[in-house]
Amino acid sequence: MACADEVVTLLDTKVSMFGMRCRIALSEKGIQYEYREEFLRNKSSLLLEMNPVHKKIPVLIHNGTPVCESIIIVQYVDEVWPTENPLLPCDPHQRAQARFWADFIDKKAYDAGINVWITKGEEQEIAKKKFIELYKTLEGELGNKPYFGGDKFGFLDVVLIPFYSWFYAYETRGNFKIESECPKIVAWAKRCMERESVAKSLPDPKEVFEIYESVLRRKGLLV
Amino acid sequence: MACADEVVTLLDTKVSMFGMRCRIALSEKGIQYEYREEFLRNKSSLLLEMNPVHKKIPVLIHNGTPVCESIIIVQYVDEVWPTENPLLPCDPHQRAQARFWADFIDKKAYDAGINVWITKGEEQEIAKKKFIELYKTLEGELGNKPYFGGDKFGFLDVVLIPFYSWFYAYETRGNFKIESECPKIVAWAKRCMERESVAKSLPDPKEVFEIYESVLRRKGLLV
Numbered sequence: 291m292a293c294a295d296e297v298v299t300l301l302d303t304k305v306s307m308f309g310m311r312c313r314i315a316l317s318e319k320g321i322q323y324e325y326r327e328e329f330l331r332n333k334s335s336l337l338l339e340m341n342p343v344h345k346k347i348p349v350l351i352h353n354g355t356p357v358c359e360s361i362i363i364v365q366y367v368d369e370v371w372p373t374e375n376p377l378l379p380c381d382p383h384q385r386a387q388a389r390f391w392a393d394f395i396d397k398k399a400y401d402a403g404i405n406v407w408i409t410k411g412e413e414q415e416i417a418k419k420k421f422i423e424l425y426k427t428l429e430g431e432l433g434n435k436p437y438f439g440g441d442k443f444g445f446l447d448v449v450l451i452p453f454y455s456w457f458y459a460y461e462t463r464g465n466f467k468i469e470s471e472c473p474k475i476v477a478w479a480k481r482c483m484e485r486e487s488v489a490k491s492l493p494d495p496k497e498v499f500e501i502y503e504s505v506l507r508r509k510g511l512l513v
Numbered sequence: 514m515a516c517a518d519e520v521v522t523l524l525d526t527k528v529s530m531f532g533m534r535c536r537i538a539l540s541e542k543g544i545q546y547e548y549r550e551e552f553l554r555n556k557s558s559l560l561l562e563m564n565p566v567h568k569k570i571p572v573l574i575h576n577g578t579p580v581c582e583s584i585i586i587v588q589y590v591d592e593v594w595p596t597e598n599p600l601l602p603c604d605p606h607q608r609a610q611a612r613f614w615a616d617f618i619d620k621k622a623y624d625a626g627i628n629v630w631i632t633k634g635e636e637q638e639i640a641k642k643k644f645i646e647l648y649k650t651l652e653g654e655l656g657n658k659p660y661f662g663g664d665k666f667g668f669l670d671v672v673l674i675p676f677y678s679w680f681y682a683y684e685t686r687g688n689f690k691i692e693s694e695c696p697k698i699v700a701w702a703k704r705c706m707e708r709e710s711v712a713k714s715l716p717d718p719k720e721v722f723e724i725y726e727s728v729l730r731r732k733g734l735l736v
Contacts, residue, residue, distance in 0.1 A: 343617060343650070357609045359616055369605040382592040386580045393582055394566065427566070 298323035299351040301337050305498045307452035308360035309348040310491050314448050315364045317487035319371040361392050377445040392449045399453055406464040408511045418464050425472040451488055454479040458495030521546035522574040524560050528721045530675035531583035532571040533714050537671050538587045540710035542594040584615050600668040615672045621647055622676055629687040631734045641687050648695040677702040681718030
């Protein structure tokens with residue numbers, strides 16, 4: 291729990307899976323914070339000042355000092371408030387494994403989903419195949435454990451679960467059922483959704499679909 | 514120092530900046546290890562077994578268990594052998610800052626250098642401008658400190674210094690002097706080179722140039 295004199299602010303946008311990671315981590319730790327919605331076509335001067343290098347959300351501002359990049363923010367939150375619901379495991383090898391898969395997800399999962407969303411026909415079939423391959427690889431890592439780290443909800447669950455709120459959009463545009471292809475991942479996601487920290491941090495999937503459809507349309511990416 | 518019954522192996526290639534990071538970190542900790550040179554056109558079955566996801570070097574194998582991805586390896590080494598020459602700072606905000614800049618370097622520095630190497634004419638002028646901008650940004654982060662983390666050689670120095678062994682190639686192909694543009698970075702690099710861990714882990718820059726020229730030529734990337 292944050293001390294009374296600590297000031298925590300999150301610059302974020304509602305449908306960002308990267309922002310959701312931070313919301314879940316803060317919620318797991320029981321941290322009260324101010325949530326500030328950013329509008330990506332009209333970024334606040336605070337965002338530009340706090341993340342001058344990338345000019346991107348999410349940014350966590352803790353007592354005036356910014357921390358940028360979602361995976362770094364989640365690790366920071368875990369290090370500053372270590373007692374409540376530790377997220378990274380203690381064992382160095384398990385920590386390295388969790389970081390490896392977080393990096394894997396960061397490098398592949400966003401593009402894999404967007405490619406299903408914005409393509410059609412044969413190109414979309416290839417995108418769907420790659421998407422399923424990616425989640426099958428992640429199912430391999432999950433195995434028969436309830437969570438990626440074992441019996442307890444942890445770091446890698448925080449990193450991956452926000453993508454679940456985008457599954458409806460991928461399924462709608464891709465005309466497929468992820469659960470038929472990757473039942474273990476969907477069962478894991480439903481298990482995560484039973485946690486209050488996750489349920490309250492993930493937006494309505496239909497809202498993700500509608501908001502991001504208009505973003506993609508504006509960018510000329512929808513065929 | 515590793516215990517006598519510990520077995521540490523590094524799968525690596527001599528001119529890889531990512532491999533160099535691991536060599537420096539292990540050297541800073543005084544760890545004895547077996548170095549195994551990999552040939553990227555004929556990867557060993559051990560490499561494919563130890564890094565089945567990316568099939569890339571470097572891989573650190575510690576008592577039979579693999580750790581992949583250079584930045585994750587450096588953090589692992591720092592966590593397993595924390596006493597000797599700590600690399601990451603203790604303060605969570607400074608740790609987040611170091612991770613932020615490591616991520617920034619990983620996303621930008623390799624491509625920035627290669628683009629100078631493989632282009633010509635106007636395209637190369639643009640590539641050089643971007644390269645200098647990148648290192649100017651890093652000079653801004655370095656400020657007047659001897660090392661990125663302050664007075665002591667640390668995590669971010671380990672992450673960036675391997676690129677210094679590629680400067681000769683960038684300068685030769687780009688026909689420019691990095692020191693004239695970014696004197697602070699070159700002064701910092703020379704300071705790092707005074708450390709035994711760095712000096713013995715970085716290859717001869719002319720060898721980097723020759724070896725990687727033939728790689729680029731084979732890939733059809735040299736114009």
